[in-house]
Amino acid sequence: CPPWTPCHSSGATFSPGIHYIGERTVTDDDTWLTAKMIAIAGDPEYPISWHKMGYENEDTHERDGTGKGAYDVIKIADQPLVRLRAGTDEYEKELCRHFPGKERAVSEWIKTVKEAAAETMVFLVSRAWTPTVQRIWRALLGRNGFKWAGKTTHEVIASLGFSAREEQILCGQHGTTGEAPRDLCFLLHAWVVHHFINGGYFPVGGPMSIVKTLSSTIHKAGGRVFVRAHVERIPVENGEAVGVVLANGDTIKSRMGVISAAGLSATLHHLLSPADVERYMAAEMKFLRQVGGGVSCVCGFVGINGTAEELKLPSSNLWGFPEEATEGHDMDEIIMKYRNNLLDFSVEDGFCFISFLSARDPAYTHLHPDTTSCFIAAEAAPEAYEQLNEALGGAHTERRTKAYKNTKKQLETKLKNLLLKHFPQLEGRITSFDVSTPLSMYHYLKRFASYGLRQTPERFTHTLPRVGTAIRKFYLTGEDLVSGGFIAAVASAMVTATHVLGYTPLDILTGHHLLNDLPNVPQPPTLEQLTQAAKTEAM
Ligand SMILES: Cc1cc2nc3c(=O)[nH]c(=O)nc-3n(C[C@H](O)[C@H](O)[C@H](O)COP(=O)(O)OP(=O)(O)OC[C@H]3O[C@@H](n4cnc5c(N)ncnc54)[C@H](O)[C@@H]3O)c2cc1C
Known part of the structure; x- marks a missing residue:
């Protein structure tokens, strides 16, 4: 599953990779672009409703429903809070x-x-x-x-x-x-x-509502979505991608082609053979080595006894900085300092991001009454975890040792203290605390970087990666194609489809593009319509 789909632990639900989505850019027909892209690709039978963050009064914490409160709060040492409102x-x-x-x-x-x-x-x-x-x-x-x-x-x-x-x-x-x-x-x-x-928005019912609407479209169009189906490799024959081989030995052959959304690193290092990479994708490999992977994260998934309302927890995110930047000690230095000393447990303070899923999703309390779920993350230097990974004998869960568990326990204490520093009302309310490290990221995505490639000018001025490759019928998509972020991943899907379906630059310039064309594709019949048609035929 994508990392942004929910995970469950100790009776709470978490949404690791989507805390908020923005881009309320109004388009011609009065919908906003993010919602529009998902709505036209999704199944109208499962529409998504987006809940605006900042619906509580910032001082009294009462839910006034106006959406005039902050969606992001920046807290720098003991300085006055910076509140970003819509x-x-x-x-x-x-x-x-x-x-x-x-x-x-x-x-x-x-x-x-x-x-x-x-x-x-x-x-x-x-x-x-x-x-x-x-x-x-x-x-x-x-x-x-x-x-x-x-x-x-x-x-x-x-x-x-x-x-x-x-x-x-x-x-x-x-x-x-x-x-x-x-x-x-x-x-x-x-x-x-x-x-x-x-403003910041959250899908009601959590990210699963996005999965539901998109996977339903795929099903109705005759496609299938497999989960826990690890792709072992992508075979290339005579310069053409011919399908995927799964870890269980099954092969799925492709007629139209193969699109990899697994990220550039996993695609080049694990899915294609070294010989195919050398022959067809040497430029992409060179680019990957040049730009490299970005920051990693250590995340805490916290179950809490009591509702967000009762505990006066905000729907906004908190970005907490332990120090104020000065001319001699700027933001870059502060970020690097706390990233590099995350594994130094004599240092208690650190930069962190905190969000309460249950405070922003009105559907949450119906699922888990009287509880709250919290996500806390701290940035981590990937190199430290690469070393830790090697010291622990590789990123295989079953081989993770007592030393790794001890490190996780210490990280848990550090994150817990940071959480209580910012939200002291949670003292005595924490019922569960699970920690994920960059090694967990590696387990799923075969990389330590949380958001894929680094997000530097070098990357964005380059013409790689692009959708098409030198391997026929093999395409790239996902955050590494454009940038990290959920909406970037959705946009990358649109861009990949644009290429695969053969749109030309002239088409785009003359308004002939997916955003305009997709809504005109006839919707596949609903299950009810299909059942009705089958009944009529049988009569
Ligand atoms: C901690 C965290 C918080 C975030 N918060 C936000 C946020 O609040 N808002 C926002 O907009 N963005 C956020 N993001 C970024 C956002 O989640 C990502 O940019 C987005 O999910 C990228 O989508 P993608 O489809 O490119 O890749 P992914 O979502 O990573 O999907 C790639 C998929 O490929 C699968 N895969 C990889 N290798 C294989 C294989 N060999 N076989 C089969 N499957 C494979 C993986 O399991 C995964 O499901 C966050 C990210 C992180 C890590």
Whole structure:
């Protein structure tokens, strides 16, 4: 299953890889882009309703349902909280409150973010084309010659005259990309800020509702979804991908082709043979080595006795920084310091992200009355876990030793203390605490990086990876194709389909694209209609 599907432990439900989704960009027919993409690919029999975060009063914590509260709260040491609320005006107001006298710079920042965010569409679609067409596409359609992809977030922030302390606030949500400002591609940061500027949303019923609507479409169209079906390899014959071989020995042959959503690293290191990689995908391998994998995470899944309302737990996320950045000790240094000392248990403090799924999903209390589920994550340096992995004899659960369990126990204590530091009302309320480490990530995705490839300018200015490959009928999709993030993964699916279905750049420019065409594809019949038709035929 994708990492964002729910997991269950000790009577609670968790959603490891989706805490919030944004992009409430209104399209022509008044729906927002994220919802529109999922709705047109999903089954209308299982519609998704999106719940807005920040529906409680920020001071009294009463659920007033207005959605005017914060969706993200940035807490830097003992400084006043930064509360990001839905709407550009609210965003601007909050920044101005924290940066007195910098009103013009704030307005310039927002203008720059919007300008750069507008280029993400150009970037996304370009992944469908060959490197040469990508270059022409970006040069012609990217306003300012696609320049924002080549800049770091720090460069842009510094050029607008913001201080190190202000940079920390402007990048308070950096954990969504896992890059510190001096490495983070500005195009991506602008996309993230813009993605959430109109608020954070959560699918009612949790991410499973997304799985339900999408898998139903696949089923009705005659496809099948297999879970726990590990693909061992992708055989290539005469330069063409011919299917997949599963770990149980079964082979599924393909007529139309094979699309890998497993990530670039797993695809090149595990699914294709070394000979095929050398012959057909040497450029992708070179790119992978050059760019590398991004940050890892240690996550805590916490079961809590009591409802979110009773415990006054917010629907917003908390981004907690232990130190305030200064000119001599900037955000990059702070991030690296706490990433690198996560396994140093003499250091108690750290950067963390905290969210309460039950506080943002109105369906949760029906499933688990009188309980709350919490997710806490801390960034981890992948190298430390690569070493730990080797020391423990490889990433096989059955071989994980007492030493690994001890390390997990110590991580649990560290995360628990961080949780109680930020939410002391949870003292005595914690009923279960499960920890996942980057080794857990490796177990599922064959990499330590939480969000796949690093999110640097080097990556976003490159023309690889792209959907098509030198192997005929073999395609790439998923977060490594575009960027980390749920909506990026959905967009990558659209881009891959664009390529596979043979759309041309001219089609896209003349409005002939999937967003317009998919709603016109006749819906497959519902189960009821099929049953009715079968009955009629039998009569
Ligand atoms: C801790 C965490 C929190 C996050 N929070 C958010 C958030 O709040 N909002 C947001 O928008 N994004 C969030 N993300 C990012 C988001 O979850 C990912 O970007 C997104 O899931 C990527 O989708 P994908 O389809 O590309 O890859 P995945 O979701 O990783 O799917 C790849 C699939 O391939 C399968 N696979 C791999 N190898 C094989 C094989 N050999 N055989 C069979 N199957 C295989 C895997 O099991 C997996 O199911 C978060 C990520 C993490 C790690």
